Amino acid sequence: MTVTDSHPATPLPLLLLGRGADSATERGVECPGDLPAASDPDLVDRARRAREALGERAFLLGHHYQRDEVIQFADVTGDSFKLAKDAAARPEAEYIIFCGVHFMAESADILTGDHQQVILPDLAAGCSMADMARLLQVEDAWARLTDAGVAASTVPITYMNSSADIKAFVGRNGGAVCTSSNAQRALEWAFERGEKVLFLPDQHLGRNTAVLQLGMSLDDCVVIDPHKPNFGVSDDELANARMLLWKGHCSVHGRFSIDSVNDVRARVPGVNVLVHPECKHEVVNAADYVGSTEYIIKTIADAPSGSAWAVGTELNLVKRLAQEYPDKNVVFLDRNVCFCSTMNRIDLPHLVWAMESLVEGRVVNRIEVDADTSHWAKVALDRMLALPAR
Numbered sequence: 321m322t323v324t325d326s327h328p329a330t331p332l333p334l335l336l337l338g339r340g341a342d343s344a345t346e347r348g349v350e351c352p353g354d355l356p357a358a359s360d361p362d363l364v365d366r367a368r369r370a371r372e373a374l375g376e377r378a379f380l381l382g383h384h385y386q387r388d389e390v391i392q393f394a395d396v397t398g399d400s401f402k403l404a405k406d407a408a409a410r411p412e413a414e415y416i417i418f419c420g421v422h423f424m425a426e427s428a429d430i431l432t433g434d435h436q437q438v439i440l441p442d443l444a445a446g447c448s449m450a451d452m453a454r455l456l457q458v459e460d461a462w463a464r465l466t467d468a469g470v471a472a473s474t475v476p477i478t479y480m481n482s483s484a485d486i487k488a489f490v491g492r493n494g495g496a497v498c499t500s501s502n503a504q505r506a507l508e509w510a511f512e513r514g515e516k517v518l519f520l521p522d523q524h525l526g527r528n529t530a531v532l533q534l535g536m537s538l539d540d541c542v543v544i545d546p547h548k549p550n551f552g553v554s555d556d557e558l559a560n561a562r563m564l565l566w567k568g569h570c571s572v573h574g575r576f577s578i579d580s581v582n583d584v585r586a587r588v589p590g591v592n593v594l595v596h597p598e599c600k601h602e603v604v605n606a607a608d609y610v611g612s613t614e615y616i617i618k619t620i621a622d623a624p625s626g627s628a629w630a631v632g633t634e635l636n637l638v639k640r641l642a643q644e645y646p647d648k649n650v651v652f653l654d655r656n657v658c659f660c661s662t663m664n665r666i667d668l669p670h671l672v673w674a675m676e677s678l679v680e681g682r683v684v685n686r687i688e689v690d691a692d693t694s695h696w697a698k699v700a701l702d703r704m705l706a707l708p709a710r
C-alpha cells in the first residue's frame with residue numbers, strides 16, 4: 321500500500337464488501353448448500369407471503385439497477401436520490417427495505433424519522449465508487465489543501481454516491497451534495513462561494529460537468545490521488561486549478577471505452593449512443609446524448625418507434641428498457657461490461673430472508689447513521705435541495 325508523505329496510511333484502500341458485518345447475512349457462512357435457485361417458484365411464493373404479512377409496516381424501495389427478481393417486489397423504483405425522498409415521504413412505514421447499495425440506505429436513514437428502521441438485505445452490497453473516498457483520506461487531502469493555502473477558497477461537493485461520513489465532511493465544510501441530474505447547478509452554486517471545487521468521489525462526473533456544462537477546459541482540472549505522495553499534485557497545480565477531482569470512479573460506467581462506441585456504431589446502423597456522465601470524458605464526448613439515469617429512461621421512453629439506441633449504463637436497467645420498449649432497438653453499449661456486482665448482491669434469497677426475519681420480529685441488517693454524522697450529512701443534502709431551479 322502506498323504511504324503518502326503527508327499522512328499515515330489508512331488501514332484499507334477499499335471496503336469492497338460494504339461497511340459493517342453481519343455473518344447471518346452471508347449465505348456462504350452457514351448455508352448448508354440447499355438454498356433454492358432465485359427463480360424457484362417456492363422462493364417467489366415465500367417473498368409474496370412475507371411481503372403481504374408485513375403490509376403497510378414495510379416500504380420496499382428498488383433501485384433501477386436491481387435484478388428483475390427483486391424489482392418485482394418494489395413499491396417504488398428510482399435512482400438513489402428519488403428513493404431517499406420516497407422513503408422520507410412514508411413516515412408511517414416502520415421498516416424501509418432498501419434494495420440498492422449501502423450509501424443509499426444511509427441516505428434513507430438520514431432522511432427518515434427516528435421511529436423508522438432502514439434495512440439493507442445484504443450488507444455486502446457496498447459501492448466501489450463510494451469506497452474510493454474514505455473519511456481519513458479526505459480529511460488528509462483537506463489538510464494538504466490547507467497547507468497549500470487553497471482550502472479557504474475551496475468548496476467541497478460530493479456526489480450522492482458517497483458514504484454518510486463524506487457527506488457530513490462536506491456539510492461541515494460549507495459544501496453540498498449533488499446528483500448526476502443537478503451537478504451543474506451544484507457546481508455553479510459552489511463557484512459563487514469559492515474559487516475552486518473539491519469534487520468527490522467521481523472524477524468523471526466532476527470533469528464532464530465542469531467541461532461540458534460549465535465550459536471549463538481540461539487544464540482547469542487536476543486529480544487528487546489519495547494513493548500518491550502529496551496526493552499527486554504540486555502546490556502550483558493546486559493554485560492554478562479550479563476543479564480538484566477526487567480519483568474515484570464507478571467500476572461499471574468507468575469500463576465503457578471509445579472502442580465500445582466505435583464497435584456499436586459499426587454493428588448497429590443509425591444507432592444513437594446514450595451514456596451516463598459517470599463514463600470517461602472521451603466516451604461522453606464520443607456519445608450522442610449524456611445524462612442521468614432518469615434522463616436515460618425518459619429519452620428511451622420518448623424515442624420514436626424503430627429508432628436504435630446503445631445505452632452505456634448498468635445492464636439490469638438496459639435489459640429492462642429493451643424489454644419495455646420492444647418497438648425500439650435498445651442494446652447495451654459494450655458486450656463485455658457486466659452487471660454492477662454489488663447491486664447484484666441483493667437477490668431474492670436475501671430479500672426473503674430479510675422480510676421473513678421482520679415478520680418474525682427480528683430486525684436484521686439495520687443501517688443506522690450516528691446522530692452527528694446524520695446532522696452534518698443532512699446539512700449538505702439540504703443545501704442541495706435548496707439549489708435554485710434552472
Ligand code: SF4
Nearest residue numbers: 447448449570571660
Ligand atoms: S453502478 Fe457504480 S456507482 Fe452504482 S453502485 Fe455500482 S459501483 Fe457504485
